[in-house]
């Protein structure tokens with residue numbers, strides 16, 4: 095049997111490089127992809143640190159990784175891609191890790207991201223992309239133009255999440271916004287907001303190098319954090335607050351801070367994942383302001399728009415990448431990323 099290298103999670107902070115069997119030949123509607131670039135996501139760091147995310151507990155080894163791109167090597171019969179065109183061997187593709195059932199009520203109503211039968215690559219128990227080869231449905235593959243490189247293609251996934259997050263609160267011209275957390279998702283949200291003309295976009299972030307990145311990408315950077323940062327945003331908006339506040343951090347105190355900086359009647363968008371699976375928000379803050387609280391669940395068919403925004407250079411994904419590692423170095427990459435050290439924003443694994 096042909097073998098390949100893969101990174102599997104065995105328990106908290108226990109990633110191992112292993113030899114596992116290569117995937118079988120693609121069946122009808124499937125393709126075999128040679129993985130090129132994989133991004134490490136904040137959600138991966140939750141899984142890495144605790145072998146758990148939300149109420150999903152990882153009890154057997156599995157391959158992590160869901161933000162990825164690669165080259166199609168073998169195609170099964172009738173391989174129609176996400177753009178409706180046939181996928182061919184040699185095509186460079188970004189792969190949507192979400193595989194909704196397509197037939198349930200939510201899928202039929204256009205909410206495939208909420209499909210209760212959804213399979214998500216790299217989310218336990220489904221194997222992901224931190225390996226050399228992966229077999230995926232052709233419809234999950236989106237062809238990537240040459241002007242977008244493999245690393246950028248991998249980051250179309252978090253950009254898609256950001257796009258979906260900005261679409262839910264229906265921000266409109268003239269709105270102001272704030273983003274708490276300038277990790278890769280927060281920085282994508284910032285760029286999408288700036289791209290649709292939202293100004294100002296305040297960004298509050300504790301890690302100084304990430305604040306700097308946010309500034310370079312057009313943010314009105316808040317110099318303080320926590321209560322001080324909240325006061326600063328209120329001062330800079332003459333006490334009014336912003337129309338929409340995006341929580342893109344650890345979903346801890348940051349949710350409350352978002353509620354404090356949003357205007358009465360404004361919207362609070364929760365994107366971050368909380369470590370202890372709880373949401374902390376003072377009831378009175380949200381009630382007295384009549385805030386609308388929205389939660390984002392992944393995304394739906396946002397790859398074409400994400401590709402377009404990167405091609406038109408409205409969103410710069412390259413600037414987010416601060417670290418690169420080889421597949422063999424993945425355990426070190428996760429350890430460094432989980433320590434939030436060394437100026438890290440986005441780490442890419444080059445397979």
Ligand SMILES: [Zn+2]
Nearest residue numbers: 135137161252
């Ligand atoms: Zn992700």
Ligand SMILES: [Zn+2]
Nearest residue numbers: 195198201209
């Ligand atoms: Zn479904």
